Amino acid sequence: QNPELFWYYNNGITLLVNSVEPHRRNASRGFERGCFRFTDVSVINGAQTVSSLGMMAGSVGENLSNIKISARFIKLSGNEDIANSITKANNFQNRVLGRDFASQRPEQHRLSKEIAIEGYQYQLLRSGPNDTSGDASIIDLDEAPGQ
Numbered sequence: 001q002n003p004e005l006f007w008y009y010n011n012g013i014t015l016l017v018n019s020v021e022p023h024r025r026n027a028s029r030g031f032e033r034g035c036f037r038f039t040d041v042s043v044i045n046g047a048q049t050v051s052s053l054g055m056m057a058g059s060v061g062e063n064l065s066n067i068k069i070s071a072r073f074i075k076l077s078g079n080e081d082i083a084n085s086i087t088k089a090n091n092f093q094n095r096v097l098g099r100d101f102a103s104q105r106p107e108q109h110r111l112s113k114e115i116a117i118e119g120y121q122y123q124l125l126r127s128g129p130n131d132t133s134g135d136a137s138i139i140d141l142d143e144a145p146g147q
Contacts, residue, residue: 003056003066012070013046014090016083020075038073045090046071099126115139 015038023035043050049069057064076083102108103124112122123140 003064007068007070010049010052010069011046012072013049014044014072014074014086016040016042016044016074016076016086018076018078020073036073044087097126 017038018040019038021037023037053064053067053069056067074086108122108124112124115122119137121138123138
């Protein structure tokens, strides 16, 4: 809908390549910028972004010329061990839960301040492995009514 905002809404794409050659049009510029030819390209992170671009490109009349997306090309030169490590590291992320978005709402911060006046702590963010269920002075966002 707003192709000029695509860069802000997406994390970008990470690609593994075996070789990188500058295109002859930018041979005088070196490797800093320009056009390049890649061999054995594999998208290891950003498949949803690539899919979104593909769906938009298939739409009748969709203009993709205003879309900007960050892309990271990692040259492997055939090193499969590092390829697997890079792929795992780029795809190991903490799951985002609904409470993570709810904790950013202004009304949640207002409630936290009001509850603190009464001597309670309103825990907005996930605390990790700490179990706060035994502490009666802590109200967890997941336990709050209307969440």
